[in-house]
Amino acid sequence: MKLLPFLYTLLFLLLTVILSIAVGAVFIPLPDVWRVLVGRPPQVVTQAATIILALRLPRTALVLLTGAALGGSGAAYQGLFRNPLADPYLIGVASGAGLGAVLAMNVQWPDTLLGLLAVPAAAFLGALVTVFLVYNLARIGKTVPTTNLILAGVAFSSFATALTSFLMLRSTGELRRAISWLLGGSTQAGWGPVLTMLPYLAIGMGILLLSGHALNLLQFGDDQAQQLGLAVTRTRALILLAASLATAAAVSFSGIIGFIGLIVPHGMRLWFGADYRRLLPLSLLGGAAALLLSDVLARVIIAPQEVPLGIITALFGVPFFLWVLRRSKNQGYW
Amino acid sequence: MLTIEGLSVFYGLRQVLLGVSLEVRSGQVLALIGPNGAGKSTLVRAISGIIPVQAGKVAADGINLLSLPAMQRASYLAVVPQAVSMPPAFTVWETVLLGRTPYLNFLGQISEKDEQIARLALQRVDAFDLAERRVGELSGGERQRVLLARALAQSTPILLLDEPTVHLDLQHQVSLMETVCSLAHNDNLAVLLALHDLNLAARYADRIALLVAGEVKATGTARQVLTPELISMAYHLGVRVIPHPFADVPLVLAG
Numbered sequence: 001m002k003l004l005p006f007l008y009t010l011l012f013l014l015l016t017v018i019l020s021i022a023v024g025a026v027f028i029p030l031p032d033v034w035r036v037l038v039g040r041p042p043q044v045v046t047q048a049a050t051i052i053l054a055l056r057l058p059r060t061a062l063v064l065l066t067g068a069a070l071g072g073s074g075a076a077y078q079g080l081f082r083n084p085l086a087d088p089y090l091i092g093v094a095s096g097a098g099l100g101a102v103l104a105m106n107v108q109w110p111d112t113l114l115g116l117l118a119v120p121a122a123a124f125l126g127a128l129v130t131v132f133l134v135y136n137l138a139r140i141g142k143t144v145p146t147t148n149l150i151l152a153g154v155a156f157s158s159f160a161t162a163l164t165s166f167l168m169l170r171s172t173g174e175l176r177r178a179i180s181w182l183l184g185g186s187t188q189a190g191w192g193p194v195l196t197m198l199p200y201l202a203i204g205m206g207i208l209l210l211s212g213h214a215l216n217l218l219q220f221g222d223d224q225a226q227q228l229g230l231a232v233t234r235t236r237a238l239i240l241l242a243a244s245l246a247t248a249a250a251v252s253f254s255g256i257i258g259f260i261g262l263i264v265p266h267g268m269r270l271w272f273g274a275d276y277r278r279l280l281p282l283s284l285l286g287g288a289a290a291l292l293l294s295d296v297l298a299r300v301i302i303a304p305q306e307v308p309l310g311i312i313t314a315l316f317g318v319p320f321f322l323w324v325l326r327r328s329k330n331q332g333y334w
Numbered sequence: 335m336l337t338i339e340g341l342s343v344f345y346g347l348r349q350v351l352l353g354v355s356l357e358v359r360s361g362q363v364l365a366l367i368g369p370n371g372a373g374k375s376t377l378v379r380a381i382s383g384i385i386p387v388q389a390g391k392v393a394a395d396g397i398n399l400l401s402l403p404a405m406q407r408a409s410y411l412a413v414v415p416q417a418v419s420m421p422p423a424f425t426v427w428e429t430v431l432l433g434r435t436p437y438l439n440f441l442g443q444i445s446e447k448d449e450q451i452a453r454l455a456l457q458r459v460d461a462f463d464l465a466e467r468r469v470g471e472l473s474g475g476e477r478q479r480v481l482l483a484r485a486l487a488q489s490t491p492i493l494l495l496d497e498p499t500v501h502l503d504l505q506h507q508v509s510l511m512e513t514v515c516s517l518a519h520n521d522n523l524a525v526l527l528a529l530h531d532l533n534l535a536a537r538y539a540d541r542i543a544l545l546v547a548g549e550v551k552a553t554g555t556a557r558q559v560l561t562p563e564l565i566s567m568a569y570h571l572g573v574r575v576i577p578h579p580f581a582d583v584p585l586v587l588a589g
Contacts, residue, residue, distance in 0.1 A: 213438070213440065220420060227384060227412070228432055229405040229406075274424060
């Protein structure tokens with residue numbers, strides 16, 4: 001397998017990681033970044049050390065993992081549904097998470113560790129329950145037709161979004177907080193979120209990374225895939241579960257960040273080809289890099305305030321997506 | 335050898351196949367003919383395990399194929415579908431390699447041997463020079479050859495083809511049929527070929543089975559099955575059967 005695409009993407013990722021640690025409301029020069037990371041901070045850079053170790057590093061890790069989950073899941077969803085417009089929110093993860101989060105925000109949680117986890121946990125549960133309901137709604141006997149899945153997902157999402165809007169209108173006190181969460185962005189600092197998300201992300205993305213060959217087979221349709229030897233229903237369910245798990249974990253702390261899951265796989269496909277054994281890991285790395293870049297912009301544009309991440313990804317994602325579309329028109333890159 | 339016994343398939347309440355029994359010996363080409371809607375495609379799909387079967391058995395040398403998991407079944411029989419839509423960005427080489435799936439680990443790692451077999455398969459169908467082309471750029475005839483190569487790469491003793499000549503011009507029809515026949519005879523494959531063209535069946539198949547409304551009405555050689563009585567009954571059309579001008583087979587003419 002060709003290594004060059006991975007090298008390019010890893011390099012880009014490394015650059016964005018460095019940027020994410022160095023840049024923000026306070027710009028930390030690169031030599032100081034190096035010194036802090038290597039563990040020899042002289043007195044002059046203690047402020048930088050605090051910023052880096054307590055804030056920037058965990059935030060970088062959180063954004064990196066979130067972007068990786070969204071990029072990888074996006075590629076998996078596009079492969080599963082054989083649809084270039086598919087993204088990780090297709091069957092309701094976003095709307096379910098949003099409903100869960102807003103429900104939790106209406107309750108006054110104690111100011112303990114558990115209390116801090118309430119909203120993310122509710123979002124996570126909301127996302128998974130929605131996917132479970134949608135999947136079973138779409139099921140006919142032992143098979144789950146793709147069209148049914150999409151229709152059920154759209155129906156459920158509308159329902160959940162309507163409920164969410166209603167709740168938001170009723171609780172004007174939490175309205176701003178809810179909107180801010182729904183637009184996406186890191187609200188909690190420190191390593192807590194990263195460590196909490198990590199197991200679900202690891203399982204979800206681990207399964208996805210092993211699913212490249214199966215996704216290649218699925219591109220030829222369920223019939224051909226099965227005739228070639230794939231246990232289609234079981235495999236599709238597994239990949240769907242893994243992608244939904246990773247996405248649910250990602251949105252539970254970071255809110256609904258759009259476009260990464262949709263665009264990054266398209267970009268990777270355009271540059272490096274449609275083989276899912278390559279596309280999945282590349283979308284993972286690319287998603288991480290793209291979201292890190294967006295997060296840097298979010299911190300810098302109206303510093304010291306932050307723009308919600310979802311707005312940045314939409315603002316910069318849309319022109320990029322249109323450019324990808326134009327480039328791809330004449331080549332069969334799908 | 336492929337043995338089909340008493341196969342019955344329902345679509346909802348409608349019976350599509352009723353007690354179909356056929357036998358395809360290794361090294362033989364059996365052409366399945368019949369009018370539209372007779373159930374030819376359904377039979378191919380039922381044998382390959384992608385639609386549920388209400389009764390009957392499909393066996394390869396005694397092994398019940400329908401009770402096997404998909405991966406194992408795929409090492410016994412390979413299907414060449416009609417020139418269906420394929421993901422345009424995949425190359426011919428990548429497509430043919432997918433035929434090796436039953437022998438790969440779940441990561442899909444390809445070995446030297448897999449590549450050798452894929453290369454050989456492409457050469458057998460005279461498509462090796464298409465290897466680096468993207469599937470979306472190919473013509474109908476080329477795509478059909480690629481699908482055949484992929485089925486060959488599966489290295490199965492049984493080959494099923496579902497109306498492979500439908501979108502092909504005369505030259506490609508003939509070349510495909512000749513390739514399939516030589517493969518059957520040289521590699522000792524059992525080949526079941528659903529075909530709508532009666533005269534192609536007469537010319538190239540070793541045996542023919544006539545399927546009408548889900549039932550096998552006749553099996554045998556071309557001369558035995560392609561009779562005016564049977565064909566008129568099956569197709570609701572007056573036909574004449576004359577000796578083929580330069581091959582020792584019957585020629586069916588409508589009208």
